[in-house]
Amino acid sequence: MAPPSRLLPPALRILHRCRASTRSRFSTAASSLFSPPSKAVVYDEHGPPEQVLKVADVPPVEVGGRDVCVRMLAAPINPSDINRVEGVYPVRPPLPAAVGGYEGVGQVHALGPAVTAPLSLGDWVIPSPPSFGTWQTHIVKHESVWHKVRDDVPMEYAATVTVNPLTALRMLQDFVKLNSGDSIVQNGATSIVGQCVIQLAKVQGIHTINIIRDRPGSEEAKDKLKQLGADEVFTESQLNIKDVKSLLGALPVPALGFNCVGGNAASLILKFLRQGGTMVTYGGMSKRPVTVPTSYFIFKDISLRGFWLQKWMNSDKAEDCRIMIDYLLGLVHEGKLKYEMESIPFGEFSLALEKAMGKHGSQPKQVIRF
Amino acid sequence: MAPPSRLLPPALRILHRCRASTRSRFSTAASSLFSPPSKAVVYDEHGPPEQVLKVADVPPVEVGGRDVCVRMLAAPINPSDINRVEGVYPVRPPLPAAVGGYEGVGQVHALGPAVTAPLSLGDWVIPSPPSFGTWQTHIVKHESVWHKVRDDVPMEYAATVTVNPLTALRMLQDFVKLNSGDSIVQNGATSIVGQCVIQLAKVQGIHTINIIRDRPGSEEAKDKLKQLGADEVFTESQLNIKDVKSLLGALPVPALGFNCVGGNAASLILKFLRQGGTMVTYGGMSKRPVTVPTSYFIFKDISLRGFWLQKWMNSDKAEDCRIMIDYLLGLVHEGKLKYEMESIPFGEFSLALEKAMGKHGSQPKQVIRF
Structure with missing residues (x-):
């Protein structure tokens, strides 16, 4: 499985060596290794992404002794990327x-x-844990940043495996011990995390009860989620009944729920949960808060928790990250983990951004190809 | 310290032996032990307590081989007692x-x-874990129900030590590991649980930040809580500022909060909590839900839990209950745990009930003396 580039003689392991016109004059070394001139999507201030983002030329950067220069292949536009540009995400690049x-x-x-x-040379690598600045044609970072991944999956999956699929996998593992045959409930089930939850749960023999918005095309959305392995899919309005658990049939009452919506969709999760159950909030798409009658805490012993991948990455559990990435890409390779994406050339970044921001209606996740 | 009654000869250990006129005719034993005729506050249906509760004569009850007949001295009217009569409490007597x-x-x-x-004979005992039916002059229950307690404290404390003080003690122990010097935040601080939290925390060297309602007399309420050991007491309106933590001075930001109110008072707890903090809900006095922006879960990693003593009593931790009762009554004896109560003779039960239900304005906890 060693990529052919491992077999190249050392001299050829440096594809690009250049003498940066200004820097090298002051360098004591006879020659230094530099990245090629690069292009990047940059911003100097926070604000509306379509206004503050611009494509800029980045001069060559020196590749230090233990640095690796990576030519980027693909990078997604995630909602959190947009929030960082807007300045509303708690952790942002300076x-x-x-x-x-x-x-x-x-x-x-x-x-x-x-x-x-x-x-x-030629190996596929991802920054793992992820790090700022992937919208760039060439990136130079310390070797410890990079994790080599398999290159026999579509590059869009390697580009997006961390933020969404890893969130789904961690949430299935970190809060409630689940066994094959158990069930979980989630809202926002058509999101990529939601789709990953369905498929990763299925691999573990865990049933999923899924809640989606009422909207035109909700029947098609239900069918699509069921094809991914969803056991039950309900629109919110279907759950406007006193005893939602009566809809579960033979499925066990879930002990774990995932909320990425807030508002009524979060309350529906709480209605499904069994005594002592846990709801994990990882998003707030409706921009409405989670509202809980006190009796849920006292008499139903419900726990409410939160999940944020970026925080988890900084915890002592993060060493598992690369193992889990490999596991997830293995599932992609086996056809057990899939979700829709749209690949757009870097030259059309503005269009990809508009689509990612919902300005062209509902669109698949936008992935830039460099 | 053995009470004098331990020294009585066995024959005198039965104070009351009677032949119940109807039952004993069918008894195979030559004589059976029966409780005295008793009076109890009973109800046959759920509804407004002042309408459905009545004082009834209870005929003598046979005292079985391992039963203990207890002459009740004092029993409180707790809010949960009223909710049971109303039929709105999840666990109720049949x-x-x-x-x-x-x-x-x-x-x-x-x-x-x-x-x-x-x-x-003559020992003070409490049902531990507590059990239904303490508004009664004589109670016959299996010996395992009864826990002997010290009789050198005011009987009102022995009568009320479980539902409120034990809740405070458990909540300080069960959710977040606290060390001397840490702080906690609570609302409803003038409640008996709130007052116990202040005093029990103080014994452990833990600081308390207390939130009370805005009302006439709030300054006196603050002084009273500070005399009990409260570090800070704020009315809700005082906390109507952007950065409540700026009010903490040298106190550490709390990792644990107790909510017995809901609504805005719960949101204030959340504002005080530090990253990764936990809010425990054990009451809902405002009858308003707990409302949480999703960002608190995701970026602030706040956990929301609930505490219900009755559920805890059924858990495997309940074996600690009697040890903790003894500890709490020890603190009462040392003057380190106190709260206001009003003792009312059993004959005036209706008045005590009215006071407990708030029909005479704010009143101390009502304790019936038999």
Whole structure:
């Protein structure tokens, strides 16, 4: 399975060596390794992304001894990327000259002379944990940033495997011990995390009860989720009854629920949960709060928790991250994990951004190809 | 410290032996032990307590081999007692002929011949875990129900030690590991649980930040709580500022909060909590729900839990209950745990009920003396 580039002689392991016109004059080394001139989507201030984002030329960057220069292949526009640009996300890159993007996949383009990681030119790598600045044609970062991933899956999956699928996988593992045959309930089930929850739960033999918005095309959305493995899919209005649990049939009452919507859709999760159950909030698409009668806490012993991948990445559990990434891409390769994406060339970044921001109606996740 | 009654000869350990006129005719034993005729506050249907509760004569009850007959001394009217009568509490005694009350203290009046517990006539005992039917002059229950308690504290404390003080103690122990010097935040601080939280926290070196309603007399209420050991007491309107934490001075930001109010008072707890903090809801005095922006879960990693003593009593932790009762009554004896109560003779039960239901304005906890 070793990519062919591992077999190249060391001299050819540096694809691109250049003498940066200004810097090298003051360098004591006879020659330094630099990245190629790069293009990046940058912003100098927070604000509406379509106004503050611009494509800029980035001069070559020196590749230090243990740095790896990666030529990016693909990177998504996630909602959190947009929130970072807007300045409303709690953790953001410093201004000015911030580069957008947080995850993505690239190919090893050049290795610093002291790199010890088992990386070869041409290898596919992702920043893991993810890090700022993936909307860029070439990135130079310390070798420890990069995790080599399999290159026999569509690059869009390698580019998007962390923010959404890993969230789904962690949430299934971190809050309630689930066994095969158990069930979970979630709202926002048509989101990519929602679709991943359905498929990852199915792999573990866990049933899913799914809640979606009432909207034109909701029947098609139900069919699509059922094809992914959803056991039950309800629109919110279908759950406007006293005893939602009566709709469960033979499914066990869930002990775990995932909320990415808030408002009424969160209250529906709470109605489904069994005594002692846990609801995990990981998003707030409706922009409405979670509202809970006190009796749910006292008499139903419901716990409310939150999940944020970026915080988890900084915890001591994060060492599992790369193992889980490999597991997820394995499932992609086996055809057990899929979701819709639209690939757009880097040159059409503005169009991809508009689509990602919902300005062209409901659209698949936008993935930039460099 | 053994009460004098332990020294009585066995023959005198039965204070009351009677031949119940109807039952004993069918008894195979030459003589049976019966409780005295009793009076109890009973209800046959759920409804407004002042309408459905009545004082009834209860005929003598046989004291079985391992039963203990207790002459009740005092029992409180707790809000949950009222909710049980109203039929809105999830766990209630069966109808008809339900006896009100859930905790209280009594004196051992007669021991069944096969009782093995180290109980003597005249000992003070409480049902522990508490159980239904304490609004009654004499109660016959299996010896395992009764826990002997010290009799050198005011009987009103022995009668009320479980439902409120034990709730405060458990909540300080069960959710977040607290160390001396830490702080906690609570609303409804003038409630008895709130007052117990202040005093029990103080014993452990834990600071308390207390929130009370805006009302006439709130300054006196603040002073009273500070005399109990409260570090800070704020009315809700004082906290109508952007950064409530700026009011903390040298106190650490709390990791644990207790909510017995709901609505805005619960939101104020959330504002005080530090990253990763936990709010425990154990009451809903405002009858308003808890409302939480989703960002609190995701970015602030807040957990919301609930506490219900009755559920805890049924858990495997309940074996600690009697040890904790003894600890709490020890603090009462040392003057480290106190709260206001009003003792009312059983003959004036109706008045006590009216006061407990708030029909005479704000009143101390009502404790019936038999």
